[in-house]
Amino acid sequence: MANKKRLGILISGRGSNMVNIARKVESGIIDAKVSIVISDVAEAPGLDLAKGLGLKTLHLSPKGMPKLDYDNLLAGTLLEYEVNIVILAGFMRLVKEPLLAAFRNDILNIHPSLLPSFPGLHAHRDVLAHGAKVSGCTVHLVNNKTDDGPIIVQRTCPVWDTDTEETLAARVLEQEHIAFPEAINIHLAGKWMINGRRFVRG
Template identity: 50%
Template sequence: MNNAVLGVLASGRGSDLQSIIDAVEAGQIKAKIGVVLTDKPNVMALQRAEKAGIPAICVDRKKYDDRDAFERELVKQLKEHGVTLVILAGFMRILSPYFVNEFKNCIMNIHPSLLPSFGGAHAHRDVLAYGVKVSGCTVHFVDEGMDSGPIIMQKAVPVLDDDTEETLSARVLEQEHIIYPKVIELYLAGKIHVNGRHVTIDD
């Protein structure tokens, strides 16, 4: 995909964002990051973007009367910066059908479990509470539901007997930083195809 422009949405420390910045700078991802948007001020994701010379803007959810006004500002910023692919990197808000339709089939997210199991905001806690032996991470397209869009790629990691949320999170995060840039690379190369819920990837 020539002249691709990524728009990254984040809510916190931005470690997945950093892995994408690194992949762009290394030439693995052949695109530029047009803008990084956060829904909270003073988060590390903004600092990471600024350090890399990327436009970094806080669209503070608390300053908007409702989700509609908040999302319209997000869409406005993304379009003003020429974004062609929206990347959610620890963005802790469910997007409305309005937003999803503005970037139909052009929004990706990474979730720290093997979807469809353990969706939602507390995946590691829920994994440990349930007692499963394997967890991991999932890159998926975003639809109108919560962590429910077509699955693109997954990576499994073992759940150890002495794991805490922190140790499991660290192990999963290592894999997130590998597969998310890889999926973006494949998408921009035109190697990812969606047919309903099924995603195929060219060799």
């Protein structure tokens, strides 16, 4: 276990992807260790779920803190827990330079659409409003723009005419639970490079 890469998972809500990743780690499907789960929301259900899985958890409140100071706090805390890769699993804050600088090309985010289409907070609503026939999810490296970094993995699912935001979200979430562990394993393997906007596997 001592030689395994350490994951730091950041959440803001229910923690569905966090739980899925933690279980994949426990089963050996992801060859890493979850070092810490951090939430910016004290009442995030994911914190209790993480504790139930035996994971270390922290609530770091951003209230009253300038954005850069909070990101410095996050970076320092993650480094204190010897984190190698940061996983944004429903973390609803934009990541800024202090954290990006500490973990350059080592921060992974998942977004519930096929980027670059439908970025932002209302992906499912926008997919339905545009009449898209296919949706899915994207795991990408994080940069200083919203939902913009090099794409590691994408998975697709159909959009039905009868879909609501809730039914589409549930179908996309099934793909998220496949895509995120796959992307983490690709990153862990280290056989990749960044070529412009592209994440290229070696």
